Amino acid sequence: MIGGYQLVKGRKEIEDAKKILERYQEAHLVELANKVGISSPSFDDQPKSGGFENSQEDKLVNSMERSQAETCFCKRVRMTISLIHDEINADSASILKLIYMYGKTNDEVMETLRLSKSHYYRQKNDALLIFKKMFGNFNIGDMGQKWD
Numbered sequence: 001m002i003g004g005y006q007l008v009k010g011r012k013e014i015e016d017a018k019k020i021l022e023r024y025q026e027a028h029l030v031e032l033a034n035k036v037g038i039s040s041p042s043f044d045d046q047p048k049s050g051g052f053e054n055s056q057e058d059k060l061v062n063s064m065e066r067s068q069a070e071t072c073f074c075k076r077v078r079m080t081i082s083l084i085h086d087e088i089n090a091d092s093a094s095i096l097k098l099i100y101m102y103g104k105t106n107d108e109v110m111e112t113l114r115l116s117k118s119h120y121y122r123q124k125n126d127a128l129l130i131f132k133k134m135f136g137n138f139n140i141g142d143m144g145q146k147w148d
Helices: 004-037 052-088 090-101 106-113 117-135
Strands: none
Touching (some): 004 090, 004 117, 090 106, 106 117
């Protein structure tokens, strides 16, 4: 029998994993947009007020730093799921990929993997716990979004 503390801890880890994976969807969109829309800033020689140039440079630097953070975050999520696939369980990795990377519904994933409802939800929770443990500690607030 699982103790109350372990059960609560497990639920929290599952919720944390869900938040990280849901954050992946947003970060991946930014990552893709940056691949498509990267362009050099244009500057002209027209007179400007004193703080304009620094303000534009700061915005550009902040945007680049955020883009880099989003890309690193996405790579870390993909690497973790890949490790789960290779080292733990391919079905667990498939569940995470199909739901959080490809936007499939629970029913679609159950059908694709040919799992019963009870087995699917057990496998999904196990996959989320494994993901959280392998991904490690991560504070989404570090990327400009609070999650607590």
